Amino acid sequence: MIYQRPRREMVERLKHRGIHDKHVLAAMERVPRHLFVQPGMEFQAYDEKALPIGFEQTISHPYTVALMTQVLQPEASGKILEIGTGSGYQAAVLLECGARLFTVERIPPLADRAKKKLEELGYRFMLKTGDGTMGWPAYAPYDGIIITAGAPVSPPTLLHQLKEGGRCVVPIGSEKGQMLTLFIREKESLRKMEIEPLSFVPLIGKHGWQK
Numbered sequence: 495m496i497y498q499r500p501r502r503e504m505v506e507r508l509k510h511r512g513i514h515d516k517h518v519l520a521a522m523e524r525v526p527r528h529l530f531v532q533p534g535m536e537f538q539a540y541d542e543k544a545l546p547i548g549f550e551q552t553i554s555h556p557y558t559v560a561l562m563t564q565v566l567q568p569e570a571s572g573k574i575l576e577i578g579t580g581s582g583y584q585a586a587v588l589l590e591c592g593a594r595l596f597t598v599e600r601i602p603p604l605a606d607r608a609k610k611k612l613e614e615l616g617y618r619f620m621l622k623t624g625d626g627t628m629g630w631p632a633y634a635p636y637d638g639i640i641i642t643a644g645a646p647v648s649p650p651t652l653l654h655q656l657k658e659g660g661r662c663v664v665p666i667g668s669e670k671g672q673m674l675t676l677f678i679r680e681k682e683s684l685r686k687m688e689i690e691p692l693s694f695v696p697l698i699g700k701h702g703w704q705k
């Protein structure tokens with residue numbers, strides 16, 4: 495099968511970097527990442543880097559996708575909200591993990607392209623175009639929320655849409671670099687854990703950066 499070897503090698507590198515969740519590793523071995531990059535960049539799709547997808551946005555580094563998914567711990571049939579559909583690659587990895595996925599993208603042509611690609615691959619999901627910092631209240635609460643763009647602060651509206659026991663993974667910091675942060679909703683409070691520093695394009699919107 496096309497690109498199977500580079501995909502397997504990517505998964506081996508992920509294991510060496512500490513990704514141990516077997517569902518995440520299996521999902522990333524299945525998803526054809528080369529179909530989510532821009533035409534002409536397929537040969538770089540499995541390299542250790544983020545790649546441009548147009549509109550000043552990127553498909554995240556394979557390690558970033560793996561780490562965020564591992565920290566989120568999507569369970570089969572768990573309801574997951576993704577903010578920042580981008581190329582649709584992270585969405586495909588979540589769907590391969592068995593998530594029921596709701597995903598929001600603010601740039602219409604990216605949303606359209608990702609929707610078409612994910613549908614061509616046979617995935618079922620809900621996608622809308624708009625400001626994801628407002629969440630998607632119609633389907634709340636969620637078992638997990640993953641924000642794939644850098645936020646200036648923890649987004650309050652999104653955290654309110656998390657179920658008790660639910661997990662929210664979000665990079666928080668400046669526009670230059672962020673700390674990947676995990677929030678777990680407990681009965682009366684939110685538990686916060688810092689995971690590791692990463693660098694994302696900005697989360698733009700009412701509860702993000704103003705542009």
Ligand code: SAM
Pocket residue numbers: 551552553554577578579580581582583584585598599600601604624625626627642643694695696697698699700702
């Ligand atoms: N998850 C994506 C993937 O797998 O390709 C990577 C996403 S890229 C690093 C960040 C995305 O977040 C961009 O597509 C950007 O347009 C989107 N974004 C930024 N602010 C947003 C917002 N308020 N609502 C929804 N999407 C947003």
